[in-house]
Amino acid sequence: MKNFFRISFLLALFLGFQFNSIAAEKVEYLKTDWSFKGPFGKFDRAALQRGYQVYQEVCSSCHSMKYLSYRNLVEEGGPEFSVEQAKAIAASFEVKDGPNADGEMFMRPGRLSDKFVMPYDNEKAAQAANGGAYPPDMTVLVKARGDGVDYIYSLLQGYEDPPAGVTLDDGVYYNKYMYGNKIKMSNQLSDGLVDYSDGTNASVEQMAKDVTTFLMWTAEPHLETRHKMGFKAIVYLIILTVLVYFSMKRIWSRIETKV
Amino acid sequence: MSDHEYTPKSKVGKWFNDRLPLLTLANHLSDYPTPKNLNYWWTFGGILTFCLITQIVTGLVLAMHYIAHADMAFQSVEHIMRDVNYGWLIRYIHANGASMFFLAVYIHIFRSLFYGSYKSPREVIWIIGIIIYLLMMAAAFLGYVLPWGQMSFWGATVITNLFSAIPLVGEGIVTWLWGGYSVDNPTLTRFFTLHYLIPFLILGLVVLHIWALHVPGNNNPIGIDVKKPSKDTVPFHPYIVIKDGFALLMFMIVFAFFVFYTPNILGHADNYIEANPLVTPAHIVPEWYLLPFYAILRSVPDKLLGVIAMLSAILILAALPWLDTSKIRSAVFRPLYKQFYWILVADVLILGYVGAMPAEGLYLLVARIATAYYFLHFLVVLPILGFKERTTPVPLSITEPILGGSPNLAVVKKKDSFEK
DSSP states (O other): OHHHHHHHHHHHHHHHHHHHHHTTSOOOOOOOOOTTOSTTOOOOHHHHHHHHHHHHHTGGGTOOOTTOBGGGGTSTTTTOOOHHHHHHHHHTSEEEEOOOTTSOOEEEEOOTTSBOOOSSSSHHHHHHHTTTOOOOOSTTHHHHSTTHHHHHHHHHTOBOOOOTTOOOOTTOEEBTTSTTSEESSOOOOOTTOSOOTTOOOOOHHHHHHHHHHHHHHHHOTTHHHHHHHHHHHHHHHHHHHHHHHHHHHHHHTTTTOOO | OOSSOOOOSSHHHHHHHHHSTHHHHHHHHHHOEEETTOOGGGGHHHHHHHHHHHHHHHHHHHHHHOOOOTTTHHHHHHHHHHTSTTHHHHHHHHHHHHHHHHHHHHHHHHHHHHHTTTSTTOHHHHHHHHHHHHHHHHHHHHHHHTTOBHHHHHHHHHHHHGGGGSTTTHHHHHHHHHTSSSSOHHHHHHHHHHHHHHHHHHHHHHHHHHHHHHTTOOOOTTOOOOOSSSTTEEEIIIIIHHHHHHHHHHHHHHHHHHHHHOTTTTSOGGGGSBOOTTOOOSOOOOOGGGHHHHHHHHHSSSHHHHHHHHHHHHHGGGGHHHHOOOSOOOGGGOHHHHHHHHHHHHHHHHHHHHHTSOSSHHHHHHHHHHHHHHHHIIIIIHHHHHHHOOOOOOOSBTTBOSTTOOOOHHHHHHHHHHHO
16 A cells, blocks of 8 residues: 555656646736536536627627537536527528529528537638737637636736836737737727626626636536546546455455565 | 466367467466565556557547548547547547556556566566557657647657758658658648557557566566465466456546546647647647656757667667666665666656756756766666675565575465465
8 A cells, every 4th residue: 555655646746747847937817716626616507608698799709619519508518508599599690501402602590500600701811800810719728728717817807008118019919917918809808898688797807707617618518527427437436446455455365465 | 388287177168279279378367376575566567458458449439530631630639529429538538548558657667677677587578668668659649649739730840850860861751751841631641540550569569578478477576586386476366366456446546537637737738729830839848758758859959969869768778688787686685776766766757847848047957967867877877786786685585585584384374275
């Protein structure tokens, strides 16, 4: 058994290095309680629905969500909109389809099976409309940034006037949490920007938290299943380990050797 | 192999066994006399077999859904994560499985180093092991390229460019490896093919590794030759099977923790950004298990010499049975070697740490010292130590812990009960 503590120690050491290398450039991010953190973490359903609203009304005019379909909005472990709600959401978008029998492309209302409609036809069009900067796709954005949700949550609230001596080009903004502090996205959130249908006060902090929660879900749609299954798997393994440990003791008791 | 002839009890069994002695093999594996003083560091061989099988099985399922094409690879991985039933589980097991595989192999290698398992008559087992380790690194690197994220792309670019350091033909070799003039679709498809092939080569070598092991039998913590079978050994089944099983379960708990609760902690965030040949990431870092070698590569200012140093750092291990001149296997009886061993462990950990840091200033200095020490350990310390070191007395057998001590009566008495 003593050896296993040594193994765990080694493991901890490795992990320590890993964390260290990730946190190489340390920035103090804004703190908030994420309901999905920890082994029993779950998404806050209402926050996901509000987050979708913020994404839809604020972000989606520039940021695509290309790996998500409207049907995902209904699925368990997500915002869990009702099928009718999701159908209505999908139908509010025009989707290019075709070619039809005449060989023509045509527009039709979106269906649940459609992918989220992209704000721009292609990357070049997106760059042209945004001063040369491509607004990144948001589906896995949380996982694509080393500091994940804390980074995005802070960045949305991190706009301020540049300190003396920092000159910014046209269309470049100062953000104290952005890597390198210069960002081509202007401040998007302001108090009361969206009108939450559940009556929640739409403060900047609230909207930043809701939309970041939504982005965590889009990046990890199976997070809740993963947490639940992980708990069961680990409890099962621990029970099995204990049983095997006693069987082992029993078998090895036949000879005079400690195990 | 087994000392006694085995005859199956049933007629059918005997008929079959005369034509293909599979039952003899099974009997050999089950009876295989194993030193009874093996500690838990010896359970990692079984754990590694589990890791290999896990990687092959999950990999097969992933290959059914993955599309090896520069335009579709990233998207197909997201498809696996979202739409394939339990695809996220399979992929996270596979991705974290690679890290767990290396964690286990490093423990396995360092166990060998501590107890001198590479020494005569086990040199061939050791060299096959080094080849397996090399293939593992190749498989891991190739696999990391497949999701076609930023780290995949730029990692592939950096590593393949190492070959350009070869004089005269270097550039040609790189173009040949890429299948073009940059890392692109032809590179991805061949990397996928090779990533699929290598695990089966490893599997074959694992069979040879175990075969070669079963000729002299296991080394053991006191590093002496044991008579087999004798009161110093236990049959593999059930004693070692249950012990390996217990250790494997402990290992699986750690594995499950990573898969279910921090599945991305060992990866790099940039690999969730689709590959873009026009944007270079701020820091190109390999996976943690390659970091010590990456540090050695970067600590040499010349590119060609850096590549040579990195390769030598691995290949020097193959010469270890002849570099270590000590006749005593186990570090338990080598007071000086034991200290140098722990310095080497620390040295490799330091190399891993500076490998993750930018190659500048103090980090670079530390990397250079650690690299120099790494080679010093193998090329100078080990050969000299064999002649200079005063080792402590080695017992004659496992049951007689001290030279000339009285045999353990209790064990002798119990001997009858397990031979039944």
